[in-house]
Amino acid sequence: MKIINKISVKYFRSLHTVEIKDCSSINVISGRNDVGKSNVIKALNLFFNGQADWDSDYSFYDNFSKKRLEEVRKDSIKGKQFVSIKIEFSRPENYHKSLPETFNVERKWFRDSKTFEQSDDLSALDKAKKLPSKLTTAQRALGRFLNKIHFEYVPAIKDRIYFNDLLRRLQFSLLDLTISQNQQLFETANTLADHIEGQITDLKMDFEKATNIHTTIQPPSTVSSLFQAFFISTQTDSGEVALKFRGDGLQSRYIASVLHYIASNSNDYYIWGYEEPELALEYSHASKMADDFSETYSKRSQIFLTSHSPAFISLAGENVSCYRATQENAITDVSNVLNSNNKELLRYEIGILDIQKEVHELYSKEFLKLKSVYEKIDQLELEINRTKMPMLVTEGKTDKIIIEKALEIFGENAPSILVRACDNSGGIGSSGGAGQLGRLIETIHPDDDRIVIALFDNDEEGQKEFSGLSKNFTEYNKNVKRHRNGIAWAIKIPEPDFREGYADAKNLCIEYLFDDGIISKKNERGEGLKFRKQPPKVTIGNVQLSLNLDHLDLQLKKYEKIETGKDIFSQEIINDLNLNDFRGFKELFNEIKEILQFI
Template sequence: MYISRLKIQNFRCFQDVEIEFNEGLNVIIGENNCGKTTIMKALQYFFKGANNSSAMGIDDFNKNIIIGEKPPEITFVLTIQSSNHEKAQDRAVVASWLTKLGSPWEATLTYKFFLPEVDHKKFAEDIKAVDDEDQNRKKWAILEKYLKKYTSRIYGGNYESKNRADQEYLDKFHCEVLDALRDVESKMFTGRNALLKQILNFFIDSDLLEKDENERKTVQEQRNQMFETDSSSLVTNMIARISVGKIFGLADQTGASVGGHPTLGGQLDTSDVLSVLKLMIKKETGIEVPVVNNGMGYNNLIYISLLLSKFKMLVSSEMGENAKVFPMLLIEEPEAHLHPALQYSFLRFLKDEIDKHEISRQIFITTHSTHITAAVGLDPIICMNVNSHGEIVPAYPGKVFSDTPEDQSSKKYVARYLDATKSTMLFSKAVLFGEGLAEQILLPILAEYACKSLDKSHVSMVRVDALTFKHFIKIFGAGIQEERKKYAISRRVACIIDSDPARLPHNVPSGKSRRWKKCFPFEVDAKPDEYTYSKVSGAVTNLLSSVQDCENVKVYYNSTGKGKTFEYDLAYENSDSDLIFDEAVEIIDFEGLESSVWSAEDKEKAKKAASYLTYVEGGKGEPAFNLAEKLKENLKAETRKVFNLPLHIKDAFKWVCYDEED
């Protein structure tokens, strides 16, 4: 079984939202203040003993609720569902909570934080008595006054039945939480700390479990006898070193010895020795240092490994009726103090462990790390984002793809290329897709020339190829089946793509196939008897078709009929700029330009733009780097040189920076 859904009402940033979870690993991402921690907190109210009235405060109520005569409530509804890896005792634990029989079965828990009905009448009277002036503030003050009377309940099964969930069965679930501000060293330094002591106690003599019962009993007795002898000798030797007479010499004079002479005694048991053990780190040099002197990142990993060891203990048959059935792990920001490579390997480890179904039944992680999202792939990711109505809603990038071969091909492509760079698009407020290296280098700088900042606007710049736009935009709701759009990430996306006009020859030599070939814009319609022309490439046409039913994804290309590529368009708009044209760019003549019907001015611009394109195509990215440096220096200059942007690029910046009405 696994936790399949969580519905949250009137709690913190959520007024009414339902989050779907995956069996196994769940990675919750999103901007700041988008409810990641709130989701983790809601889960804890079921399984961490937080279900008491003192656990909630006035600030836990969603601030958008309207306080009327009926006192507001906070509600969580948790759905538990059967899975392919169901264990024998799963259904027995949730039997009284079942709300759906058959396969898969479902069980429901409902957490309510509410004002008992006996106080409703007085609450309503107080609310009705509020005058019109500053009404909202006064109503919230009344609610806060009544909070001390609020209580909480966890119900199992259909809520209408009001059947309280039995604590015995709730205790079969075990929830461990690592919050973002954790102090792991204090929890595992010595055997006196609860976590380490629990684990040491459980795993002592664990090697005997592999032996048969008779041999295990014999060896255990031998070890116990050896420990008793050694510990008794140790206590006796210690007492012998202490001058008992000097300590208790005055006992006779005070009369204390009438009831017997004081002396020293005692014995050591196993737990006493475990308490003095310290967790040490053995370096490659052989030197051992206390764990408190170890790096915080490595200590976090050690602590998590101890928790997973604890899970082994909790589900063990050695625990008898106290064994847990469903251990789960909640980790906030596991990237804390971990360098990128370690983040990646750690998440791969967690994913592999959860796939084995041996330790934790379910893991929930919140993160801001692109390295972690790159490590886990698409399916475990739950992306909390703000929709067009200002509501925080979940999105599931792995679920936007249907089972069709085309969609599955797209999913594999995105998963393969969702590295730490490209996965920034899952965290940003908007995404700008560019077609090549030059776009990746130059667009963030060009945005400054449009008085925009991609960084300050939280826009992610992602480089793709002309034919792979179609794969990535599906995550944002473009080019997918209508019923899948509810899973898409709701944010603005701009695709800047080359117009790349092309022509198709009417006749070709025998043995050769007719193919569209790119041409310059001034060549379009020049030889209609020989070629069929298209002012834009098939990639543009297909991309426009993919986004036609998606309001948040837009395509930007040079639609003037005079554009070609990103570099060509920049050079065309800045044909007199020495920021682009220097001695390295050779101005050359092009066949067909003079016979074009374009104006002399446009022909000159096209000539220089085509020359610059010829130059950059042989530069392997270096011209883009050089131009970027010049543009950066120009931004700092007291007298800044004019640098014009093509209209479609300006419009793309306006869209992703949310100021298209400028």
């Protein structure tokens, strides 16, 4: 977000005459110590909040430029002792009918005056016919606009008073009564805590994402101190610990999360003046915080910050401006690092920034490498776990695709298995089939230490191989055999109720676990499974006869063989099916679950 385009300051502390141009959503002010960087933040705080320092009354003499005072005394120009801060604003979209695209507001604090004098350029813009409305309308809109701006000043030293004041914005008070003496009020306080807990989910998630620390809100013991007594509890390995007892770095990091939460839940405009956000933070947290400022917080607030950290100085992009503050003869100058005309004169100090940027980039690269290593470790752990998973081996690759889709559709009700095809040709030709599957399941060694199940089609070839398994296999039930080593199993596809007789017809392959409406589906090109009629054969003596079944009942569809289209069916047709379409797999999965009980 950006509503400030330019800041002009006169005679405020070390800012004798300074213009900060080309402001962005994030504005990083850097430079050596004690050159007046924070005076830009304090000038903004004076403009919006009437205070130069946090929670301190404004004093003209404490804040008037010492250099200007020397000039005034020398020239005896007593009437020109003032502090001026002028801001060029960019109009928010919802004011497009009342305010000009850009406009200036100046506030001056004169010597011995308790209030500022405000002026603007609306009259001049009206004369130039640059107002979208009447002058009186624009002036009323300007007042409303300025009242909707909240400047959040975060000092470099974030003491307990500041932190408690910030937390008050998340809390509210009740009557002065001891909660423990009133059960109903006790329940109310807990309900209130739960309500607030639910309302600040975004705040909690943002802080937890940044620090990996879970927080909760705890109810107070007395109602009179409800604002103060609601405290932030953080989760540690040793239990819950109040945030106020954690390190200064974590408390500082929580401030940014709170400010972002407040801005995100308001229709007003928020500007942050944040001094050295990296203080007390280790570099990894500072780096993450800088990314959060750039990628998240700046979308709801315009941010001005001072920093020495390469994590913030190295921020780049259209939403970031970086400024260099220098001081000579007690006068501070602030110039845009990218647009400065005297860049060569700044070469030495820019070199320091480049070194910091190089350090930050090196850290970022190493962090990415480390992240990559952890990802590989996770992948290896996953693969190790997969090597221990029970495995179902199918006759071919299309069977594998269909089974995996069925497992996905069944979700948590599916057996936990890994699926492989005994076709190891890599898609070139075909080396699978019932014969190879039979040979594979015979070779499973008990030292493999995981159950392997061979899934045979309940067709002529599958039934033959299933029946021909060695004597090491004994019948567990009519569709299941178990090897004596206890880890090798074989299953014939069981018949669903709508495929009765298909096993006797030696024609129950996995596609027939779907009903006729599914297996007859075509893709957009009109492609799908193709069938050829395979009438049963009758043998009389030594003569084998094929019967013409064209005139027989449709029940004899059980003899129709799938000729082509299995790839298209498995890769395209089944993709949009639902759980009911896969109901034919229920009995198969129940058989597999029963086997897995032997693990």
